[in-house]
Amino acid sequence: MKKINYILTLLVLVSAFGHSQITNQHDLLLVKTARFIYSQQQQVNTIKTRFSNQKAAAEAAELAFRKNFGTAIAGIEAATKKLLGDKYDSFLKDIDLEMSREKQLVSEKEVDLFIKSLYDSARGSIESPVLETLLAYQYLKNPVDEFLANNVATYQLKEDEFTLIPERLTITLPASWIALDFNSPTILKRFKSEYGTGNAEIAISIASADTTIQNADIQKATYSNNSSISYNLTTKNKQENSVQKRQLIKYITLSENVILKIKCTTYGTSTNDLALQYKKYEPLYESIIQSIEFGNEQQKDALISFKY
Incomplete structure (x- = not known):
């Protein structure tokens, strides 16, 4: 997998909640990557609900991403829940709120671009240090x-x-x-x-x-x-x-x-x-x-x- 720097708006969103209370570098990377995964999944859910013609394509791209990073997704979600405890739900709501303030997917062309970016993510074209964190959790048991x-x-x-x-x-x-x-x-x-x-x-x-x-x-x-x-x-x-x-x-x-x-x-x-x-x-x-x-x-x- 190659490391390619590309900007996905949702990836660089940084909440005051996440960064004001977490100072440990390892935990900061964990939270940043958890935000990436959740934001990406929410976009897929939006496509499934609002763009029926592109639902199958979005599901296929989602499956490709999970095929390569499924272990990491599960591990990062579990680790984030453990880290944040009873604040985890607030963490997700905070992401949803920030997403609602951003430009939403409103056209089939924008959906196509997102699906392409999801396939790119599945191939490892993800901004640093999110890619490294995903890989670390994907191979955590056997480096x-x-x-x-x-x-x-x-x-x-x-x-x-x-x-x-x-x-x-x-x-x-x-x-x-x-x-x-x-x-x-x-x-x-x-x-x-x-x-x-x-x-x-x-x-x-x-x-x-x-x-x-x-x-x-x-x-x-x-x-x-x-x-x-x-x-x-x-x-x-x-x-x-x-x-x-x-x-x-x-x-x-x-x-x-x-x-x-x-x-x-x-x-x-x-x-x-x-x-x-x-x-x-x-x-x-x-x-x-x-x-x-x-x-x-x-x-x-x-x-x-x-x-x-």
Whole structure:
């Protein structure tokens, strides 16, 4: 699915209710996406009621959208109800009120345009960050499935961004992840799940090896012992004023004298939650590592990655 910025009037409606009482970024994304889903559904309902000749076409477009995002729709509705509690009905009424103030569908031509936009939405042509939120909830239970379904974004780092980068360095991640803005002398790039609000994060750094390392030596040194060493830390999350658990797993990818280090961090609210989150994300980490390409095509076959 491609991310395409297009303006749907109902999408950018922002209610005073929704944004005055919610400050958590994850919850803001949830509410924004819930508004998108509900507004879109209300438009479909209007067509079914007022435009009988186009009812079947609207239902077909609605079915196409639900086929691709049905799990997300159900999950987002449930999460929004849990978040807002007894204010959920007021939230929906607020959307209805704002919709009534906007230009309504009054002609068959406008209905045709809306149906087309609904098919576009089904194909993933949805404004950021709503698309990323839909994808995150669609694959919430098995994040690696988003990657395997080719809902991905490939990031290419250029030579002029970092002196040690070879002529080509790319990494592919789920489309619901984003690159984070940060300043660090040691970290090249950071990415985080659920549009920067999720429980998984990847940090990439690059270095030059002092001597050429043979692949066979690395395999022998790495896999003769434990291939994975992870550890838990308790850290204060200053933004949310809460304690989180985190588990780290590190990978190294080698090509000639260039060493690419990837640190994967999984977060959880408790020891049990951390174990569940890590179990979800570990297969995705492995797929992301396998997607890395750097150097030329001849070097690609010589890449070796291991975790420690």
